[in-house]
Amino acid sequence: xxxxxSEVFVIGLTVFFLxxxxxxxxxxxxxxxxxxxxxxxxxxxxxxIIVGAILAAGPxxxxxSKIFGLIGVVLASVNIFxxxxxxxxxxxxxxxxxxxxxxxx
Amino acid sequence: xxxxxxxxxxxxxxxxFIFALRGLSHPESSRMGNIFGVxxxxxxxxTTLMFKSVLSYYEIGAAILIGGAIGSFIAxxxxxxxxxxxxxxxxxxxxxxxxxxxxxxxxxxxAFSIGKVGSIKTASLVEMSIGTFIGAITFSGSVLAFGxxxxxxxxxxxVFKFQxxxxxxxxxxxxxxxxxxxxxxxxxxxxTIVIVSILLGFLVVIPIGGADMPVVVSMLNSYSGWAxxxxxxxxxxxxxxxxxxxxxxxxxxxxYIMSKGMNRSIINVVLGGFGGEQDTSASKDNSDKIVxxxxxxxxxxxxxxxxxxxxxxxxxxxxxxxxxxxxxxGDILKKEGIEVRYAIHPVAGRMPxxxxxxxxxxxxxYEEVLELxxxxxxxxxxxxxxxxxxxxxxxxAAKTDxxxxxxxxxxxxxxxxxxxxxxxxxxxxxxxxVDNELFYRDNTTMLFGDAKKMxxxxxxxxxx
Numbered sequence: 001x002x003x004x005x006s007e008v009f010v011i012g013l014t015v016f017f018l019x020x021x022x023x024x025x026x027x028x029x030x031x032x033x034x035x036x037x038x039x040x041x042x043x044x045x046x047x048x049i050i051v052g053a054i055l056a057a058g059p060x061x062x063x064x065s066k067i068f069g070l071i072g073v074v075l076a077s078v079n080i081f082x083x084x085x086x087x088x089x090x091x092x093x094x095x096x097x098x099x100x101x102x103x104x105x
Numbered sequence: 106x107x108x109x110x111x112x113x114x115x116x117x118x119x120x121x122f123i124f125a126l127r128g129l130s131h132p133e134s135s136r137m138g139n140i141f142g143v144x145x146x147x148x149x150x151x152t153t154l155m156f157k158s159v160l161s162y163y164e165i166g167a168a169i170l171i172g173g174a175i176g177s178f179i180a181x182x183x184x185x186x187x188x189x190x191x192x193x194x195x196x197x198x199x200x201x202x203x204x205x206x207x208x209x210x211x212x213x214x215x216a217f218s219i220g221k222v223g224s225i226k227t228a229s230l231v232e233m234s235i236g237t238f239i240g241a242i243t244f245s246g247s248v249l250a251f252g253x254x255x256x257x258x259x260x261x262x263x264v265f266k267f268q269x270x271x272x273x274x275x276x277x278x279x280x281x282x283x284x285x286x287x288x289x290x291x292x293x294x295x296x297t298i299v300i301v302s303i304l305l306g307f308l309v310v311i312p313i314g315g316a317d318m319p320v321v322v323s324m325l326n327s328y329s330g331w332a333x334x335x336x337x338x339x340x341x342x343x344x345x346x347x348x349x350x351x352x353x354x355x356x357x358x359x360x361y362i363m364s365k366g367m368n369r370s371i372i373n374v375v376l377g378g379f380g381g382e383q384d385t386s387a388s389k390d391n392s393d394k395i396v397x398x399x400x401x402x403x404x405x406x407x408x409x410x411x412x413x414x415x416x417x418x419x420x421x422x423x424x425x426x427x428x429x430x431x432x433x434x435g436d437i438l439k440k441e442g443i444e445v446r447y448a449i450h451p452v453a454g455r456m457p458x459x460x461x462x463x464x465x466x467x468x469x470x471y472e473e474v475l476e477l478x479x480x481x482x483x484x485x486x487x488x489x490x491x492x493x494x495x496x497x498x499x500x501x502a503a504k505t506d507x508x509x510x511x512x513x514x515x516x517x518x519x520x521x522x523x524x525x526x527x528x529x530x531x532x533x534x535x536x537x538x539v540d541n542e543l544f545y546r547d548n549t550t551m552l553f554g555d556a557k558k559m560x561x562x563x564x565x566x567x568x569x
Contacts, residue, residue, distance in 0.1 A: 008341045009228055016334065019347040022123060023354030030129040032451065032476050035359060035458030036188060038129050039326055041142055043195045045122045046329045046352040048146065048345060049202050051153045052336050055216055056209030057168065058159030065213030066161070070168045072205040075198045077172025078179075080146055082195055085180035086188070087139050093185075093465040094132040097472055 037090045044083025050076035106155045114152040115344035121145030122348055126355065132471055149344060158216060185466045186423045189456040193251040193322055199329035200243030204299055206336050207237040211295055217340050227287055229339055234283045236335025237295070238302045243328040245306030250321050253310075254455055260315030268312060269376065275305045313374065316420070316497075316537075318455045319363045320374045327356025359457050366451030366477075368503075368513035396532070399550040401562030404491075404526050407550070409567060411488035413444040415480065417517055418460050419453045421494020421529070422556050428467035430560035431493060435469065437567045447474045448481075448517050450498035481518055490519035493528040494556050496535030501543060511537045524548045528559050 030038050053076055056069025121141045128138015150169075153159065183191050210233055214220045219229040252258035279301055286294040313321050330352025337345025364371045399407075408414055416435065422428060435445045447469065453460045464474050484490065492499055499519045502509040519525050520543055527549060534540055543549055552559050 006228070009338070012338050012341060012343070012346055015343050016338075016346050016350050019119075019350035020354050023126075023351040024358065026123060026126045026351070027355045027358045030126065031131060032362075033449075033458060033461040033471055033474060034129045034132065034135055035362075036192075036456060036462045037135060037139075037458070038126070038355060039192050039322070039359070039456065039458075041125055041129065041139060042326055042330065042352040042355045043192060043199065045125065045142055045146065045348050046199050046333045047202065048118075048122075048149050048348045049199065049206055049333045049336055051149055051342060051345060052206035052217075052340055053202060053209070054150070054153045054159060054165055055156065055340070056206060056213065057165050058156065058161060059213075059216055060160045063213065065209045065216065066164075068205045068209035068212065070164055072202045072209065073165055073168035074172040074175075075202040075205065077169045078176035079172075079195050079198050079202070080176065081173040082176030082180040082191075084139060084143050084146070085177055086183065086191065087142075088136075089180065090185075090188075090462050090465070091132070091135045091139055093462070093468075094135070094471050095465070095468065096132075097470040 033094070034091075037087050040083055040087035040090060044080055044087065047076040047079035047083065050080065106152070111152055111156075112343070114148055115342070118145040118149040118152070119344050119347040121148070122351060126351060185462055186426055187255075188462060189318065189322060189454070189459060190251050190254040192456060193247045193254055193325065196322075196325045196329045197244045197247035197251065200240045200245075200247060200325075200332055203240030203329075203332040203336050204237055204244065207233045207240065207339065208295070208299075210336075210339055211292070219339065223290055225290060230287045230290065231283070232335055232338040234286050234295070234298055236332055236339055237298055238279055238283070239328055239335055240332040241299050241302035242306035242309065243325055243332050245303040246310045246321075246328070247306075247325045249307050249310040250318065250325060253315060254318055254322075260318075262314040263311045268308070272305065272308050275301060275308070279305065309375070312376070315455070316452070316535075317367075317374050319452055319457055319459075320360050320367075320371065322456045323356050323359035323363055324371075324375070325356070327353050327360060330354070330356055363452055363457060366515065368511070368515065394545040396544055397547070397550050399526070399552055401552070401559060402566045403550060404552055404559075405563050405566035407524060407526065408438055408443070408489050408491070408563075409441060411443055411523075413487045414438055414446075414489045414491055415484065415487050415519070415522065416445065416447045417490060417492040417495050417499060417519060418447065418449070418464070419493065419495025419498060420455060420459075421496075423454055423459065423463055423494070425494065425556035425558075427493065427556035427560050428463045428469075430557050430564065432464070432467040432469050434560050434564050434567065435473075437564060441567075445473065446480065446483075448477065449474060450477055450495070450517055451515075453495060453498060477515060477517060484518040484521040487522040488524065490517075490522040490525045491528070492519055492525060493560070496529070496541055497537045497539065499543060500535070500537075500539060500541045502539060502541070509539055511539055519543070520546070524550065526550050526552055528552045528554070528556050530555065 053072030
């Protein structure tokens with residue numbers, strides 16, 4: 001943590017580019033039929049920004065920064081719950097052919 | 106908790122997010138993927154709550170409960186046809202949250218260990234203002250996209266003189282403001298950056314028309330990721346950087362796929378103004394050509410006597426909520442021993458994968474739903490193509506007419522099947538404003554009416 005600030009930035013940049021490359025390959029492997037759920041999931045996980053909001057809302061007492069933090073927590077929570085739930089709803093609809101009903105006929 | 110422990114837990118959380126996306130490579134593994142995502146988020150939130158500086162558990166808990174209740178309520182109540190609006194609305198919240206986090210960091214830099222008020226590190230200021238800028242654009246752009254998708258604002262592209270020049274000037278102004286902000290760290294300038302960025306977000310989306318929305322929604326998805334990245338750099342938080350990059354890459358790839366589905370560059374879509382009625386004079390006058398009209402009974406008769414039917418759904422199906430009636434029609438045909446499949450064009454609907462979700466909602470097994478590349482070579486062997494609420498994506502002019510605005514766009518070759526049934530409300534042109542010559546062919550039968558009503562009538566005729 002005591003690293004020089006430019007060093008921290010370079011580490012961040014390294015992580016950033018490697019993550020972009022992982023994202024590139026992972027997303028291309030997503031089947032086009034699931035592109036809507038993909039937007040739902042990415043929407044939910046991008047709300048990991050809640051981490052920053054919690055840090056801002058963390059200290060005791062009330063100041064401007066804390067209020068902003070709490071608003072951030074509310075907004076990000078809407079997305080996290082909403083994003084994951086709507087994705088769950090979408091994914092639970094994707095079903096295989098039900099072969100059993102055909103056999104019983 | 107030691108900082109190493111925190112870093113490891115954040116790493117686990119980031120890996121789980123990667124698995125969440127990886128799971129979407131197949132419907133079978135996708136549900137597990139979503140659960141990975143949830144676990145990753147829980148780890149991220151609880152790890153952060155364990156920080157020494159985080160003490161106000163009640164307030165944070167209450168904020169999570171309020172947000173969570175609102176989010177859950179909306180997600181459980183929303184109609185699947187309104188999905189594109191919902192996603193746009195959610196994107197706007199990510200953008201806004203990014204702005205608030207950046208503002209919080211600016212007002213209390215000590216809490217984020219990026220310096221003291223009035224003497225925040227230069228690098229942090231740059232990262233903070235870039236995060237704010239992207240967040241604010243995501244916010245206002247998504248709000249406008251939401252309005253257009255919901256129908257509150259006209260879906261028509263709004264173009265005016267010097268539009269792009271104005272946007273460029275505003276962009277330069279923002280860069281200038283950021284430099285000023287880094288130098289004097291004034292709150293006034295911070296909020297000016299926010300306001301001007303919000304304005305730019307509106308202006309960027311305003312010229313883009315309704316059917317180009319899949320690209321816009323994907324692009325805003327991408328922006329929301331980059332905004333998270335910007336905040337991640339500000340806080341030197343690898344989890345935010347990784348997640349932001351994943352989301353950013355995802356949105357960018359989706360935008361690319363969507364633009365390619367229309368044979369247009371992303372730049373061309375972003376510059377906007379496409380579709381609308383500006384070049385009707387250029388299109389040939391087809392008023393004297395004969396159109397063969399049919400009714401539900403004709404359609405039922407044609408399909409009943411076929412061996413294979415390919416259904417091509419488009420945005421019109423979503424508008425009419427016709428997916429359930431359509432599936433019922435497909436079921437009856439299948440019982441008659443007819444092969445029924447669905448062909449999905451990449452840009453059908455208002456968001457990537459929109460049609461797939463609607464068909465899944467109507468209980469169509471996903472094996473019967475095929476992408477353009479998978480099914481296009483089957484049209485010549487198919488007896489009936491049943492086009493419902495789609496138009497431009499079947500227009501052969503995209504292959505033959507070089508002067509057509511949609512020339513070069515990949516289309517579904519319905520013209521190669523023995524006969525084509527078109528369910529449409531009227532003879533009106535599609536989004537591109539181009540007439541479809543397919544309507545006038547001998548083997549085409551037009552079925553005018555509401556898509557849902559038409560499917561229900563066909564079902565009645567089939568079961569009679």
